[in-house]
Amino acid sequence: MKPQLLKFKVMSDGRGSLIALEETKNIPFTIKRIYYLYKLNSELIRGKHAHKTLQQVLICTSGRCKILLDNGKEKCTVELDSPDKGLIINNLVWREMFDFSPDCVIMVVADQHYDEEDYIRDYKDFIKEVNNNANI
Numbered sequence: 001m002k003p004q005l006l007k008f009k010v011m012s013d014g015r016g017s018l019i020a021l022e023e024t025k026n027i028p029f030t031i032k033r034i035y036y037l038y039k040l041n042s043e044l045i046r047g048k049h050a051h052k053t054l055q056q057v058l059i060c061t062s063g064r065c066k067i068l069l070d071n072g073k074e075k076c077t078v079e080l081d082s083p084d085k086g087l088i089i090n091n092l093v094w095r096e097m098f099d100f101s102p103d104c105v106i107m108v109v110a111d112q113h114y115d116e117e118d119y120i121r122d123y124k125d126f127i128k129e130v131n132n133n134a135n136i
């Protein structure tokens with residue numbers, strides 16, 4: 001599968017750099033939630049789930065990390081290593097985040113509030129859901 005990457009405009013001058021994120025402009029949905037992951041253990045994998053309906057954009061605002069994406073048919077691995085890159089993760093995509101640099105901070109912009117019911121945490125259930133969806 002091909003990752004959907006966004007490239008944000010950077011406003012830089014002698015003082016440093018600034019990136020603005022705006023819903024329905026450079027973020028392709030209405031923003032309901034923002035959260036961030038930091039102090040990440042480079043030896044452990046996070047994620048290992050998919051979402052039934054949630055859409056998100058992941059941005060590595062500091063450091064770097066890798067993200068494995070799996071749509072149930074194909075997989076790919078993306079490296080996020082710059083705050084001007086955004087990775088869109090749509091619903092029904094299994095994700096695993098790993099290989100975090102010590103300074104890694106991942107900011108996530110989401111189109112829905114937190115809802116544990118939206119998670120598919122079992123890989124077999126994920127494949128079932130993908131197949132059910134393909135038959136609709």
Ligand code: T46
Nearest residue numbers: 033035037046047048051056058095097108113114115
């Ligand atoms: C995702 C990846 C990229 C909340 O209470 N509110 C929240 O908004 C979130 C995101 C999590 N939580 C709780 C649920 C767990 O008790 O925080 C704890 C850690 O969450 P989780 O194990 O799901 O974290 P990750 O890093 O595996 O996954 C997170 C998001 O949950 C997920 O939607 O796509 O980041």
